Amino acid sequence: MPNPPFMTGVPELLILNLLREREEMYGYEIVAAIGDATGQTVSLKEGVVYPLLHGLEQDGVLKTQRRPANGRTRVYYALTSKGVRRLFELTDEWRRLQRAVTRALGG
Amino acid sequence: MPNPPFMTGVPELLILNLLREREEMYGYEIVAAIGDATGQTVSLKEGVVYPLLHGLEQDGVLKTQRRPANGRTRVYYALTSKGVRRLFELTDEWRRLQRAVTRALGG
């Protein structure tokens, strides 16, 4: 199964950016929101999003809060200050690379 | 060592695009040209470029020609028709994703 091009880091960037906008979201909500935010160009499955969320929490980039909602338990995620910095870094890197490639392609 | 974000597919895209512009290049030349074309934003080592070139030849995306130059043997690479198609596909995909992410980031 060939690896889709250009996707490395994109899930993380999109998740962090969503959490900057919305303050607090739970996993299942994030999955849908990513599709919405990108006009379904990026459509990540739970199998991608959940492990990523766990890793980001482990790294102190996200903090969690378990809260019941509709009789079910949801895990809400929010940015830490480290997460905010990480988002800035990733955004910068994205712009840097995006400019470089566009330049190389469009000379 | 953490994986640099957003790089998946970029080496291939840049190489194919260079070969579209220059018709024919050898590996060592490509390594330097990538740095030039991106203002050193992307700076790939031989360990990245050579295996990639071999793979692309294997896939019929590139064709090679060994020719002596300066008493040394150089391996010259050029696009096949399949390579041209591959370049179009990758360029499309790049633009698609680039637009989607930029939009999600709220440009």
Next chain:
DNA sequence: TATATATACCTATCGTAGCTATGTATTTTA
């Protein structure tokens, strides 16, 4: 009432592909 669908979470396994490090050999420069 039974059941299908939506919600909400989770994990295991896999393959790809870029990165580092290292090696060989020749040619050119200091």
Next chain:
DNA sequence: TAAAATACATAGCTACGATAGGTATATATA
């Protein structure tokens, strides 16, 4: 003549997105 540049090559590592599958509750439908 030693060092640097040229030119090729491969081995091993790791990260990470993708697929597939699993659990459980709530709601809509037949």
